[in-house]
Amino acid sequence: xxxxxxxxxxxxxxxxxxxxxxxxRAGIRVKVIEKHGDxxxxxxxxTVHPSTMEVLAQLGLLDRFLDRPHNRVHSARIRIGGxxxxxxxxxxxxxxxxxxxxxxxxxxxxxxxxEACGYPGFVLAMEEPVEAFTQSNGRVDGVRYRxxxxxxxxxxxxxADGRGSLVRTLDMLPVESLGAPMDVLWFKVPKIDDGGDxxxxxxxxxxxxxxxxxxxxxQAAFLIPKGQEVAVRSKGLGWLRLEVQKAFPxxxxxxxxxxxxxxxxxxxxxxxxxxxxxxxxxxxxxxAAHAMSPIGGIGINLAIxxxxxxxxxxxxxxxxxxxxxxxxxxVQERRLFPTRIIQSGQKAAQDNIIGRVxxxxxxxxxxxxxxxxxxxxxxxxxxxxxxxxxxxxxxxxPKAYA
Numbered sequence: 001x002x003x004x005x006x007x008x009x010x011x012x013x014x015x016x017x018x019x020x021x022x023x024x025r026a027g028i029r030v031k032v033i034e035k036h037g038d039x040x041x042x043x044x045x046x047t048v049h050p051s052t053m054e055v056l057a058q059l060g061l062l063d064r065f066l067d068r069p070h071n072r073v074h075s076a077r078i079r080i081g082g083x084x085x086x087x088x089x090x091x092x093x094x095x096x097x098x099x100x101x102x103x104x105x106x107x108x109x110x111x112x113x114x115e116a117c118g119y120p121g122f123v124l125a126m127e128e129p130v131e132a133f134t135q136s137n138g139r140v141d142g143v144r145y146r147x148x149x150x151x152x153x154x155x156x157x158x159x160a161d162g163r164g165s166l167v168r169t170l171d172m173l174p175v176e177s178l179g180a181p182m183d184v185l186w187f188k189v190p191k192i193d194d195g196g197d198x199x200x201x202x203x204x205x206x207x208x209x210x211x212x213x214x215x216x217x218x219q220a221a222f223l224i225p226k227g228q229e230v231a232v233r234s235k236g237l238g239w240l241r242l243e244v245q246k247a248f249p250x251x252x253x254x255x256x257x258x259x260x261x262x263x264x265x266x267x268x269x270x271x272x273x274x275x276x277x278x279x280x281x282x283x284x285x286x287x288a289a290h291a292m293s294p295i296g297g298i299g300i301n302l303a304i305x306x307x308x309x310x311x312x313x314x315x316x317x318x319x320x321x322x323x324x325x326x327x328x329x330x331v332q333e334r335r336l337f338p339t340r341i342i343q344s345g346q347k348a349a350q351d352n353i354i355g356r357v358x359x360x361x362x363x364x365x366x367x368x369x370x371x372x373x374x375x376x377x378x379x380x381x382x383x384x385x386x387x388x389x390x391x392x393x394x395x396x397x398p399k400a401y402a
Contacts, residue, residue, distance in 0.1 A: 005031040008153040009162030011059040015286025015303035017112040022311035023123035027400030035129040039109040047297030048388040052304045053097035070103040079202040087372040089379035090387045141279035165288035173283035177272040181355035182268040189218040192252040202247035206360045209247040278328035290339045293346040309334045338390040
C-alpha cells in the first residue's frame with residue numbers, strides 16, 4: 001500500500017503552492033491538490049510585493065523569479081478629480097527588490113510549481129476537485145474527491161482553497177464578515193501605446209477604474225456598488241466603454257473592447273476572516289482564512305506570509321514525525337494581528353472613500369493625500385506599509401536538501 005503524504009494541501013493558489021514548496025524543501029511528503037487543469041485563469045491578483053520577493057530571495061529564487069515576464073512599479077499613484085497624486089514611494093526600501101512586480105498570477109504559480117517540483121517529496125495533482133474533508137474520531141484526516149475517492153493525510157490537511165473554501169461552505173470553521181460596498185467587473189482593453197505606469201487608477205464621482213499593464217493589453221477593474229452587476233450590465237457595453245475612456249482622457253485606448261457580455265467577469269468582493277483558523281488535523285491559510293478586499297493588492301502577499309509562518313512553525317516537527325495538532329493555533333496567533341490591521345485599513349478605505357464615490361458623493365481629496373503628494377519624504381511611510389506589510393515573515397523552516 002502506498003505511503004500517505006504527510007501533508008495534503010487543498011488549493012493551488014499562492015498560499016498552497018508556497019506552503020507546498022516550503023514543506024517539500026524541509027523533506028516532508030506533501031501533495032497540493034488543485035481543482036483546475038492549469039493556472040491560466042485571468043483576473044486574479046498580479047501584484048507581487050517586496051515582502052514576497054524577500055521570501056524568494058531568502059530561498060535563493062529571486063533572480064529566477066525576475067526572469068519571468070513582469071513590469072515594475074516603484075511608486076503608488078492615484079488619479080482623483082482629474083489629477084494624479086503620488087502617495088507612496090517604494091524605491092527607498094532596504095530590501096532585495098524595492099518595487100512591486102506586476103506579474104500575471106499564472107506566471108507566479110507556474111514558477112512556484114517548477115521550483116517545488118525539484119524536491120522529491122512534492123506532488124501536484126491537477127483537475128482533482130475536492131468536495132469534503134474526511135474525519136475520524138473528531139479529527140480531520142484526509143479529503144474526499146468529487147469522484148468519490150478518498151485520500152488520507154499522514155499528519156495534516158491544509159485548506160488553501162480561497163474565499164470559497166470548503167471550511168466555509170461546509171461550516172467547519174466560523175467566519176466573521178466585515179462587509180464590502182463594492183464588486184468589481186474585470187475585462188480586457190487592448191493597448192495602443194504604453195500608457196505610462198504599469199498600474200493606473202482613476203477616482204471620480206460614481207466611477208472608479210483601475211488599469212493593470214499586461215504588456216499587450218490592459219486588465220481593467222471597474223468598481224460597481226455591491227450587488228449591482230445586473231443593473232450595470234443593463235446600461236450596455238457602449239456605456240462602459242465610454243466610462244473607461246472618460247476615466248483616462250490622457251491615454252489612447254482602443255475602442256475595440258467589450259464587444260460581448262462574455263467579456264465581463266464579476267469579482268464578488270468580500271472582506272472577512274475566520275475567527276478560528278484550525279481544528280485537529282486541519283489548518284486554513286490565505287484567502288481561506290481571510291478574504292481580502294482588492295485594495296492595495298495585498299491578498300497574494302498576505303497569503304505568502306501565512307505559508308511562510310505555517311512552515312516556520314510546523315515543518316520541523318512534521319519532519320521529525322511529531323503530531324502538530326497543538327501547534328496549529330500558533331499560526332493564527334502569528335498571523336491574526338497583521339490580518340486585522342490590514343483589513344481595518346481596507347475597511348476604512350471602503351467605507352470612507354469607495355462607498356462614498358460609488359454613491360455619487362462629492363470627492364474631496366483627503367489632506368493626507370495632499371501631504372503625501374507634496375512632501376516626497378512622507379511617501380516612504382505608505383511605501384513601506386504597501387511594500388513590506390506588517391510583521392513580515394523570514395524563512396526559518398528547515399532545508400533538507402543541499
